[in-house]
Amino acid sequence: MEEKKLTPKERLKIPSQVMPEQDPRERIHNVDEVPYGYDEELARTEAMRCLQCKKAPCVKGCPVEIDIPGFIQSILDGNYRASINTIKLTNILPAVCGRVCPQEEQCQMTCVVGKSLKDVAKAVQIGKLERFAADWEMAQGETEMPEVKSPTEKRVAIVGSGPAGLTVAADVRREGHEVTIFEALHKPGGVLIYGIPEFRLPKQIVMREVENLEKMGVELKTNMVIGKVYTIDELFEEGFDAVFVGTGAGLPLFMHIPGENLNGVYSANEYLTRANLMQAYSFPETDTPIARTKNVAVFGGGNVAMDSARTALRLGAENVYLVYRRSRAEMPARVEEVEHAVEEGVQLHLLQNPVRIIGDENGWVKAIECIKMELGEPDDSGRRRPVPIKNSEFMIDVDTCIVAIGNASNPLVPNTTPDIATNKWGNIVTDSETLKTSKKGVFAGGDIVLGAATVILAMGQGRKAAVAINEYLASGVW
Amino acid sequence: MSEILEKEFITDSVFRMRVEAPEIARKRKAGQFIILRTCDEGERIPLTIADASVKEGWIELVVQVVGKTTKSLSELDAGESICDLVGPLGRPTHIELYGSVVVVGGGIGIAPSHPIAQALRAAGNRVISILGGRTKDLVIMEEKMRATSDEILITTDDGSYGMKGLVTDALQALIDKGEKIDLVVAIGPPIMMKFVSLLTKKYDIPTLVSLNTIMVDGTGMCGACRVTVGDETKFVCVDGPEFDGHKVDFDEMMKRLRMYELHEKESMDRYASS
Numbered sequence: 001m002e003e004k005k006l007t008p009k010e011r012l013k014i015p016s017q018v019m020p021e022q023d024p025r026e027r028i029h030n031v032d033e034v035p036y037g038y039d040e041e042l043a044r045t046e047a048m049r050c051l052q053c054k055k056a057p058c059v060k061g062c063p064v065e066i067d068i069p070g071f072i073q074s075i076l077d078g079n080y081r082a083s084i085n086t087i088k089l090t091n092i093l094p095a096v097c098g099r100v101c102p103q104e105e106q107c108q109m110t111c112v113v114g115k116s117l118k119d120v121a122k123a124v125q126i127g128k129l130e131r132f133a134a135d136w137e138m139a140q141g142e143t144e145m146p147e148v149k150s151p152t153e154k155r156v157a158i159v160g161s162g163p164a165g166l167t168v169a170a171d172v173r174r175e176g177h178e179v180t181i182f183e184a185l186h187k188p189g190g191v192l193i194y195g196i197p198e199f200r201l202p203k204q205i206v207m208r209e210v211e212n213l214e215k216m217g218v219e220l221k222t223n224m225v226i227g228k229v230y231t232i233d234e235l236f237e238e239g240f241d242a243v244f245v246g247t248g249a250g251l252p253l254f255m256h257i258p259g260e261n262l263n264g265v266y267s268a269n270e271y272l273t274r275a276n277l278m279q280a281y282s283f284p285e286t287d288t289p290i291a292r293t294k295n296v297a298v299f300g301g302g303n304v305a306m307d308s309a310r311t312a313l314r315l316g317a318e319n320v321y322l323v324y325r326r327s328r329a330e331m332p333a334r335v336e337e338v339e340h341a342v343e344e345g346v347q348l349h350l351l352q353n354p355v356r357i358i359g360d361e362n363g364w365v366k367a368i369e370c371i372k373m374e375l376g377e378p379d380d381s382g383r384r385r386p387v388p389i390k391n392s393e394f395m396i397d398v399d400t401c402i403v404a405i406g407n408a409s410n411p412l413v414p415n416t417t418p419d420i421a422t423n424k425w426g427n428i429v430t431d432s433e434t435l436k437t438s439k440k441g442v443f444a445g446g447d448i449v450l451g452a453a454t455v456i457l458a459m460g461q462g463r464k465a466a467v468a469i470n471e472y473l474a475s476g477v478w
Numbered sequence: 479m480s481e482i483l484e485k486e487f488i489t490d491s492v493f494r495m496r497v498e499a500p501e502i503a504r505k506r507k508a509g510q511f512i513i514l515r516t517c518d519e520g521e522r523i524p525l526t527i528a529d530a531s532v533k534e535g536w537i538e539l540v541v542q543v544v545g546k547t548t549k550s551l552s553e554l555d556a557g558e559s560i561c562d563l564v565g566p567l568g569r570p571t572h573i574e575l576y577g578s579v580v581v582v583g584g585g586i587g588i589a590p591s592h593p594i595a596q597a598l599r600a601a602g603n604r605v606i607s608i609l610g611g612r613t614k615d616l617v618i619m620e621e622k623m624r625a626t627s628d629e630i631l632i633t634t635d636d637g638s639y640g641m642k643g644l645v646t647d648a649l650q651a652l653i654d655k656g657e658k659i660d661l662v663v664a665i666g667p668p669i670m671m672k673f674v675s676l677l678t679k680k681y682d683i684p685t686l687v688s689l690n691t692i693m694v695d696g697t698g699m700c701g702a703c704r705v706t707v708g709d710e711t712k713f714v715c716v717d718g719p720e721f722d723g724h725k726v727d728f729d730e731m732m733k734r735l736r737m738y739e740l741h742e743k744e745s746m747d748r749y750a751s752s
């Protein structure tokens with residue numbers, strides 16, 4: 001096909017290209033990544049579907065406003081280097097975002113192709129193309145490093161090495177400032193490392209991005225809990241001129257139902273941290289244990305719940321029940337995640353809610369009691385509120401429960417820095433444009449500001465904060 | 479990487495280790511702990527900071543060999559390094575002038591009691607220490623505890639040293655003697671802390687215990703360390719490690735400590751045979 005001559009009509013006829021994936025029956029026995037990625041031919045065919053819209057509504061749908069038609073055109077031209085460079089102008093973690101962005105609610109939601117075909121699933125597969133460009137670059141070995149301006153003698157401390165912190169580090173370092181990232185855990189990456197499983201986001205990708213930052217001259221200090229080993233004020237005393245707080249939403253919420261402290265009840269954070277960060281899936285080759293049980297109940301309907309359920313399967317569970325109090329349409333998880341989970345054998349228990357966890361004489365979980373729900377009037381979020389159906393309680397035998405109903409903000413930094421204002425949910429309050437907090441010299445962004453949100457939103461805030469930090473350091477005006 | 483400066487066995491199964499950690503030494507207060515990881519496949523384990531020197535930039539750990547990680551740690555020598563060391567974690571002990579304080583340390587719990595006794599004494603309290611162990615060998619750090627106490631009592635289960643009996647017997651004897659006690663701090667095996675708390679509750683003596691739940695991150699992120707205190711769930715790593723002993727659900731905590739019993743045995747057996 002001679003692509004340049006295609007009419008929009010012809011382009012709309014090209015079916016959306018499916019990414020090859022590991023067979024569900026195979027993949028539940030390993031932790032390897034599920035989709036293999038596009039090859040060049042698939043990528044260029046998919047790229048052909050893009051109409052190269054003048055006003056490109058997809059760009060507005062992307063929180064960091066990647067020049068989407070631009071990078072897609074470069075793929076079509078076979079100029080992959082140009083493509084990745086276009087993406088990297090605004091997004092330093094394309095290999096991550098291409099994999100984990102909720103595209104159907106962002107760039108792909110507004111895509112003209114999807115709209116014309118009246119199905120968002122048929123939109124141009126922007127995320128998959130982004131992943132293709134990023135993976136191509138990685139396969140080339142060396143990545144092109146952004147230029148770092150000459151030293152300014154100014155120092156910036158970044159607290160937390162999640163996507164928000166990493167983004168700020170890159171953008172501030174480029175201006176020639178000295179950058180030190182302080183990370184509480186022994187590995188950098190935040191949720192990308194400890195939360196999102198290997199089969200969805202290979203850890204090597206994250207480590208590579210971090211190494212690239214180090215090559216740019218960013219200093220990384222792991223095992224540093226800010227608020228404990230140094231307070232924010234002490235960072236200023238140590239000679240930092242500005243501080244960015246990107247500590248995330250790492251405070252697991254529980255349901256406050258009876259039995260939640262029984263053995264075998266995990267927060268999703270603990271379950272996923274053991275499996276991912278601590279590599280408990282390789283126990284006993286690695287030292288950190290995790291319950292390897294047969295019947296697992298996961299409570300929740302977001303990405304975190306899907307990741308937990310799919311991890312449980314890979315740890316050998318025979319039955320994984322995903323208990324969610326609304327219906328499938330209301331699930332906050334990415335559509336692809338729900339599809340993958342169901343394909344792999346996760347059993348959806350929709351419109352049900354656990355009311356009690358029952359233990360055996362040794363303090364281990366043996367069953368849960370659930371109640372059936374129905375959808376009532378819409379609540380503040382516009383979603384129909386689930387209400388329990390009287391006398392519909394029933395039991396399910398399980399030996400592990402994973403609570404994945406959400407996370408609140410990590411309180412360590414706000415608690416030890418009272419002059420940083422927070423709201424009633426414990427999120428740090430910032431100016432929405434500059435990400436300045438109430439404390440001079442301190443900026444914040446990502447989940448600690450937004451509440452549990454997304455990778456790309458955290459990065460979007462990181463970019464804005466970096467602009468403001470660079471301005472502040474140049475002008476000295478708060 | 480943190481370099482080990484000194485290591486010495488003080489009993490067959492307990493060793494003392496000095497580790498280079500100037501930043502932690504500078505900040506730590508009595509009652510706080512660190513989390514360490516010995517190597518890349520290693521588990522993160524919490525250990526109390528038993529002592530520290532700001533000037534020389536080290537912290538001291540006193541560790542009992544109970545499983546794979548403590549065993550492999552015990553095999554490292556001065557000059558070698560620990561992969562990861564993070565701290566100081568947890569809230570420091572609330573130190574004030576209470577009057578007369580009894581510090582009860584059981585077994586390896588004597589190590590974490592030491593900095594607390596030191597700080598309480600420095601704040602002007604009269605400190606009576608009760609050290610207990612199953613047998614003479616397990617009563618560690620006697621000299622150090624003596625140096626920070628106004629009075630010291632020692633108990634062993636088998637009577638091989640000090641008074642024969644449990645720490646609760648010694649505490650009961652103090653109470654019976656009419657000793658005025660304004661606060662009890664009890665650190666040791668959960669079962670010991672449970673019985674000390676039950677005893678002091680009878681006499682309405684405020685009691686602090688330091689809990690040693692299973693932990694992963696130590697920053698409040700995972701909830702592995704949760705315990706029931708009163709009618710609330712608390713995270714030991716950030717809300718503790720010290721709590722009002724009269725309110726802690728020790729039975730639940732002891733069950734939770736056994737959650738990975740089989741895994742721990744498997745891990746240890748594998749290590750021992752390699």
Ligand SMILES: Cc1cc2nc3c(=O)[nH]c(=O)nc-3n(C[C@H](O)[C@H](O)[C@H](O)COP(=O)(O)OP(=O)(O)OC[C@H]3O[C@@H](n4cnc5c(N)ncnc54)[C@H](O)[C@@H]3O)c2cc1C
Binds near residue numbers: 100162190272
């Ligand atoms: C299991 C799971 C699956 C998810 N799936 C998706 C997905 O598919 N798509 C998507 O877009 N989003 C997803 N999210 C959400 C997304 O990961 C987060 O919105 C994003 O990581 C937030 O980035 P952040 O930089 O604000 O914080 P985080 O990624 O949370 O990073 C914060 C970092 O700060 C460190 N830290 C905390 N306190 C301190 C301190 N006091 N001192 C030093 N360091 C500290 C933490 O250890 C952590 O490394 C998922 C989240 C989870 C938990």
Ligand SMILES: Cc1cc2nc3c(=O)[nH]c(=O)nc-3n(C[C@H](O)[C@H](O)[C@H](O)COP(=O)(O)OP(=O)(O)OC[C@H]3O[C@@H](n4cnc5c(N)ncnc54)[C@H](O)[C@@H]3O)c2cc1C
Binds near residue numbers: 522523525549
């Ligand atoms: C705040 C705190 C302070 C502590 N201070 C000291 C100290 O100063 N000296 C000392 O010898 N011990 C201390 N401990 C206990 C120490 O952490 C455990 O003995 C150690 O983790 C055992 O690891 P292992 O691999 O050798 O044994 P394993 O075989 O893994 O376990 C043996 C037992 O140790 C406990 N344990 C296992 N894993 C963990 C974990 N990740 N976190 C906590 N406990 C675990 C369990 O009860 C288990 O049954 C402390 C614990 C806490 C929570």
Ligand code: SF4
Binds near residue numbers: 066
């Ligand atoms: S970063 Fe996310 S939202 Fe933006 S184009 Fe890429 S996949 Fe879409």
Ligand code: SF4
Binds near residue numbers: 110124
């Ligand atoms: S809206 Fe869709 S078709 Fe139009 S430029 Fe964006 S990706 Fe291409």
Ligand code: FES
Binds near residue numbers: 694695696703
């Ligand atoms: S150890 Fe994870 S929350 Fe306390």
